[in-house]
Amino acid sequence: MTTRDLLFSDERIVHRLPYHDRCNTLLIQKAQNSWFIDVQKIKKDLLENNKDINWVPKHLKEGRFQQGIEQAPDWCISRSRFWATPMPVWRTKDGDTIVIGSKEELEKLSGQEVKDLHRPYIDEITIEKDGREFKRIPDVVDSWFEAGSMPYGQIHYPFENQEKFDKNFPGDYIVEYIAQVRAWFYVMHVLSTALFNKASFKNVITTGVIAGNDGRKMSKTYQNYTDPKEVLETIGGDALRLFLMNSPLMFGGNANFDEVELRNKVKSVLNPLWNSTKFFLIYATEHNFQPEEPKSDDPMDKWILSRLHSTIKTVDENLGDYIVPEAVKSVELFVDDLSRWYVRRSRTRIATADQNATNTLYHVLTNFAKVASPVIPFITESMYQALVPGTESVHLCDYPEYENKFIDKKIEEKMEEDRKVVSEILSARDEAKIPIRQPLAFAVVPQVHFEEIVKAETNVKELRAGSEFSLDTNITEDLRIEGEYRNMTRKFQSLRKKAGLNVSDKIKAHYEDSEDNQKVIEEFGNELKEAIGATDLSVSDSYKIEKV
Numbered sequence: 001m002t003t004r005d006l007l008f009s010d011e012r013i014v015h016r017l018p019y020h021d022r023c024n025t026l027l028i029q030k031a032q033n034s035w036f037i038d039v040q041k042i043k044k045d046l047l048e049n050n051k052d053i054n055w056v057p058k059h060l061k062e063g064r065f066q067q068g069i070e071q072a073p074d075w076c077i078s079r080s081r082f083w084a085t086p087m088p089v090w091r092t093k094d095g096d097t098i099v100i101g102s103k104e105e106l107e108k109l110s111g112q113e114v115k116d117l118h119r120p121y122i123d124e125i126t127i128e129k130d131g132r133e134f135k136r137i138p139d140v141v142d143s144w145f146e147a148g149s150m151p152y153g154q155i156h157y158p159f160e161n162q163e164k165f166d167k168n169f170p171g172d173y174i175v176e177y178i179a180q181v182r183a184w185f186y187v188m189h190v191l192s193t194a195l196f197n198k199a200s201f202k203n204v205i206t207t208g209v210i211a212g213n214d215g216r217k218m219s220k221t222y223q224n225y226t227d228p229k230e231v232l233e234t235i236g237g238d239a240l241r242l243f244l245m246n247s248p249l250m251f252g253g254n255a256n257f258d259e260v261e262l263r264n265k266v267k268s269v270l271n272p273l274w275n276s277t278k279f280f281l282i283y284a285t286e287h288n289f290q291p292e293e294p295k296s297d298d299p300m301d302k303w304i305l306s307r308l309h310s311t312i313k314t315v316d317e318n319l320g321d322y323i324v325p326e327a328v329k330s331v332e333l334f335v336d337d338l339s340r341w342y343v344r345r346s347r348t349r350i351a352t353a354d355q356n357a358t359n360t361l362y363h364v365l366t367n368f369a370k371v372a373s374p375v376i377p378f379i380t381e382s383m384y385q386a387l388v389p390g391t392e393s394v395h396l397c398d399y400p401e402y403e404n405k406f407i408d409k410k411i412e413e414k415m416e417e418d419r420k421v422v423s424e425i426l427s428a429r430d431e432a433k434i435p436i437r438q439p440l441a442f443a444v445v446p447q448v449h450f451e452e453i454v455k456a457e458t459n460v461k462e463l464r465a466g467s468e469f470s471l472d473t474n475i476t477e478d479l480r481i482e483g484e485y486r487n488m489t490r491k492f493q494s495l496r497k498k499a500g501l502n503v504s505d506k507i508k509a510h511y512e513d514s515e516d517n518q519k520v521i522e523e524f525g526n527e528l529k530e531a532i533g534a535t536d537l538s539v540s541d542s543y544k545i546e547k548v
Contacts, residue, residue, distance in 0.1 A: 035089075042194055043070075046069045049199040054202060054322065056323065064181050078141065086119055087141050090136050098127060103117065122136060147187060148190065148191040172201075173202070175207065177207045178209070203322050207249045208254040210256070218257070226259065235259075238376040239269075241377075242270075270379055275339065277386065279347070289362070292359050294363045296357070299453065300345055300453065304361075306406055306407050306408045307338075311330050311333075315331060316371075331371075331375050342361075351503070362387070369383045370394055370397050381394050417447070418454050425471060434475075439460070439461060439486075446465070446466065446468075485527070488517065492509055495544070504533075506547070508536045508545065509538070509545055510540030510545070510546075512539075512541070535548055
């Protein structure tokens with residue numbers, strides 16, 4: 001107010017107040033006496049011991065973690081609360097102090113039985129020494145102090161388990177989300193350095209934050225997450241693991257929970273892998289297959305064996321370095337190669353009991369189940385139990401080692417180049433709207449390594465060398481009838497599947513009467529009977545089959 005009784009100013013100042021982040025209660029901050037760990041005294045050792053830790057992602061080592069150490073103040077370890085671990089400090093009124101190291105030491109000094117180490121019972125224990133009374137200070141220990149003591153506190157060291165501690169400290173591996181870089185990881189590092197002058201862990205993965213369906217951090221408060229039980233029951237644990245383990249989360253980055261992508265893992269990885277296993281089991285049972293060491297000169301067999309052992313090597317090296325996403329990516333790529341290339345191109349060989357192809361696929365499936373078991377533990381267990389009956393568990397098997405004799409990088413590179421040629425031809429067919437079952441006369445391609453494989457995959461009769469890619473889309477009458485034969489084969493195979501027939505079941509096949517169908521039977525009748533397992537072909541008013 002002025003001397004004239006007028007208002008000079010009327011305004012609001014908005015500022016933040018401290019509050020409890022869970023219950024939103026406003027807090028009052030005030031200075032008080034506290035107990036500290038002298039971090040400055042051990043800071044050089046903290047920095048030195050960090051050099052022995054393998055950080056994932058690597059930038060945290062000399063970034064956030066090292067900078068946190070360099071900037072760290074002394075650590076206040078006392079709290080003015082009731083519920084927590086009481087600080088084991090007894091003092092006289094004039095400040096003389098006794099720090100107790102064990103329950104037994106406290107009982108010896110106090111002459112009293114200690115029945116409960118928590119408040120208020122521990123506060124009733126006093127120590128009489130030299131005519132003076134020592135009482136426990138009221139403070140309790142910061143809960144992070146206890147969390148930081150996990151590596152040895154969990155086994156009650158140093159009071160017992162000396163040998164177990166010596167064998168397991170420092171820990172090989174630890175993982176938590178990225179905020180723990182300056183929290184749990186830091187306090188463990190401080191305490192282990194102060195006590196043993198060692199890091200408490202050798203390898204550490206820091207994960208990012210997963211956001212909910214509204215883009216905010218997943219939280220029980222926001223209720224912005226899909227029920228985990230529902231995810232596991234409807235989509236499955238393997239898909240969830242693939243989604244999380246091959247995401248930016250494993251490199252300390254953030255990611256949104258994506259149920260569509262989660263279901264894609266089932267469609268693109270898990271289902272093809274299981275279908276490849278089922279395909280093998282059908283014909284292995286049919287032909288009473290007995291496994292042998294794979295020895296094949298077929299380029300498809302040599303290629304998939306090379307891809308398998310290259311994958312074993314890649315996965316093993318990346319998991320050994322705790323680079324989880326790269327290991328998972330290798331698993332997914334191999335499933336694609338196995339199901340969408342090897343099995344598709346080897347169906348006829350395996351169906352006709354080709355021993356080289358069957359041995360190769362068995363070796364691939366059993367060893368891949370082992371190598372992928374840490375990533376997709378449930379489906380690999382089911383695979384292995386089906387492939388090797390009587391085995392207790394794939395997870396109790398020795399982890400496979402890659403064999404250099406199977407690795408041929410040149411054949412992998414050549415097959416990759418041929419697959420690109422196949423992709424170009426299929427793309428041209430798609431653009432011309434010519435279905436894959438329709439044979440074409442020729443294609444001009446710059447270079448092909450495995451001509452028969454490329455021709456079979458693209459349904460092209462001839463490959464001609466040329467500097468520029470060209471596809472002959474002219475369909476002659478002979479080519480058209482051959483295309484009709486393939487369509488007829490597909491129709492009967494669909495009927496067999498719908499009827500639930502086994503591979504060995506024979507049928508009588510009835511086809512619609514048409515000029516094209518008669519031409520197909522005249523030209524490809526024997527091939528059709530063999531392809532569909534038919535003993536007889538006859539004309540009817542519709543496509544039908546009868547089990548013989």
